[in-house]
Amino acid sequence: MQPRGTGVDLLLPVLPFAAMAAVAAVEVSAGPEVGYLALFSIGPAFACVSGTVRRALLVGALAFVLCTAAACYDGMLGSRRATVALASVVGVTAAAALAAALRRRAERELADVRSVAEAAQRVLLRPVPTLAGPVRLAVSYASAAAEARIGGDLYEVVPTLADTTRVVVGDVQGKGLDAVETAAVVLGAFREAAPDESDLEAVGARIERALNRRLEGEEFVSAILAEITSDGTVTLLNYGHPPPLVLRADGEAQWAEPARCAPPLGLAALGPAGPEAHDLSLASGDQLLLYTDGVTETRDDAGAFYPLLERAGLLSLDDPDAALEAVRRDLAAYAAGPLKDDxxxxxxxxxxDGLA
Structure with missing residues (x-):
């Protein structure tokens, strides 16, 4: 769905004509003594803001005709003032056409960048299955880089041969293309290791080794690894990531705090021992929300963090996708503007339904 134009977007196409009409009215009422002829160049000057080169030239031609007609009405055609005004219209029209051409080229380049970003996102963040063993799944992703539409947050769902499902949700330190590249390393290692390794610790170790070959200095990735079995048991490994939110069917909400704090992926050599796996059980209707710190670190106008635990009731909608959309909308309203982080x-x- 294309976004609706703002009031400014709707005003831009008529602005050149409104400006020239206003200049013509003032010129006719003021008479030749004041001399507003040169202001007809405002029309083509505004025309370069929106539209094509052809439109800028047509507006310029109209401005030239109006300027000539006003000069004839005032009896000034052929005078120095009229000649300077007509030259101003021609010069501004040429500049407007050039500016429109450059703007159109920049718009095409931006459209190409967006297409590449969208293709990269489809490869990097593939659609997740709506059903995985005993759970229904939904994901939501909002990039702080609105024009790029992609950032350093990551997620993936991989089924295994042992009738379990493994997922990862992570957040790469930093932004931009470097963060996207690091996210690709994490996802590639997870997709390769998750179906084969016997436990989550081995999966985490594979990702750690892949990052050590890629990262330099103190770059890191906070992440949650989870394994869901057919009976609803969830095993979690927390690598320096915000704790998941558990929402029971009766409305009780609590954090799934790790048993032991561990450093993010990429910093294992600098910190204490790795994470200790901890289990929780999901009964019918229970939910587990994995998220990145772009959610809980969103601030309102007063600087207060987003109260995710207090807003957990938004997840009670029947459709998981609709539930996440409700949280996303509430998050945007809480920030009262663009998000500062992915x-x-x-x-x-x-x-x-009891099926797995």
């Missing part, structure tokens, strides 16, 4: 969320809801 925000990714993955919702796992235990199915009530």
């Amino acid at each position: 925000a990714a969320m993955m919702l796992l809801r235990r199915r009530s």
Whole structure:
């Protein structure tokens, strides 16, 4: 769906004509003594802001005709003042056409960049299955770089041969193309290791080794690894990431705090021992929300962080996708503007049909 134009967007196409009409009215009423003829060049000057080169030239031609007609009305055609005014219109029209051509080229380049970013995002962040074993899944991703539409947050869902499902949600330190490249390393290692390794610790170790070959200095990736079995048991490994939110079917919400704090991926050599796996059980209707710190570190006008635990009731909607959309909208309203950081969320809801 294309976004609706703002009031300014709707005004721009008529602005050149409104400006020239105003100049013509003032010129006719003021008479030749004041001399507003040169102001007809405002029309083509505004025309370069929107539209094509052809439109800028047509507006310039109209301005030239109006300027000539006003000079004839005032009896000034052929005078020095009229000649300077007509030359101003011609000069501004040429500059407007050049500016319109440059703007159109920049718009095409931006469209190409967006297409590449969208293609990269489809490869990097592939659509997740709506069903995985005993849970229903939904994801939401909002990039702080609105023009790029892609950032350093990551997620993935991989089924295994042992009738389990493994997921990852992570946040790369930094932004831009370097963060995207690091996210690609993490996702590639996870997709390769998750189906083969016997436990989550081995999966985390594979990702750590892949990052050590890629990262330099103190770059890191905070992440949550999770494994969901057919009976609804979820095993979590927390690598310096915000704790998941558990929402029970009766409305009780709590954090799934790790048993032991561990450094993010990429910093294992600098910190204490790795994370200790901890389990929780999802009964029918229970939910587990994995997210990145772009959610909980969003601030309102007063500087207060987004109260995710207090807003957990938004996840009670029947459709998981609609539930995440409700949180995303509430987050945007809380920030009262663009998000300052990427925000990714993955919702796992235990199915009530008893199937796996």
